[in-house]
Amino acid sequence: MDQLRDTLKVHHLRTTTCREDVLSTFINRKNALSHGDLEGALGENYDRVTIYRTLKTFLEKGIIHKVLDDEGLRYALCSHSCSEEKHQHDHIHFKCSACGETNCLENLHIPAVQLPEGYFPEHFNLLIQGVCPKCN
């Protein structure tokens, strides 16, 4: 409980029940969540718009990061908390075609790539799709 408040405080956000609930949902379920997932979990308590704005705020403050997907955006907690100025993510995301879950593989980072002359990379996003350990 207090941990939630602390996390919010560190990022200069007011503590509201919606923010606490969204944050604890991310912590309890370990995988990446879409807005729809959160609306399913909390939709009776909060307006859709509020959940959208909470996600947007968390993104800006570096509490969560985007996870790309071929059928819609998802979000996951930033492990080492990022700051408003700098998001740093170089880990791999894995989406299971059987159970549909997307997870961060925090320990695996994206291998370096030698780009041609003139390209200046800033962000990397690697999504691997396949079957996860739970589903085979």
Next chain:
Amino acid sequence: MDQLRDTLKVHHLRTTTCREDVLSTFINRKNALSHGDLEGALGENYDRVTIYRTLKTFLEKGIIHKVLDDEGLRYALCSHSCSEEKHQHDHIHFKCSACGETNCLENLHIPAVQLPEGYFPEHFNLLIQGVCPKCN
């Protein structure tokens, strides 16, 4: 012209002006296109729905492939034509934060990754965001 028809024929699709136009738009612009891009280019000639269905058909037949993006899906031509049964892509996509274009870097393929026990990878999708040679 005839090349367009041939491509369609190879994939067992009837030649229609919409399909020819969508295909040639992909060939002329070299970069990845969203549905919106195509609607902008061809929207006066064809209905939105027809363009959606054309994209879906091309996807299924292996003429184009999905390109991940942090703000919506895009599509790009499959270089070595894929088949209905098997899409094979291991190249890198680069999105420029200045001009907004997304391009396939056909020559660069995604480095191998050693996944933990139990993961069975099937598809890989690496998006690098940054500044492209044209924009710096």
Next chain:
DNA sequence: AAATATTCTGCAACCCCGTTGCAAGTTCGG
């Protein structure tokens, strides 16, 4: 060249995603 079966297109309608403006409610510092 005409008739047929098959496939494609346009239209209307619909649902979901995500955003914005505004008024009312809540948080936090003094």
Next chain:
DNA sequence: CCGAACTTGCAACGGGGTTGCAGAATATTT
């Protein structure tokens, strides 16, 4: 406990994407 600053809910909107159906176009057969 007061006021300033921020957050929420509501209503409304635009865009993305899909489906069903009737009419049009394409390919095939004779």
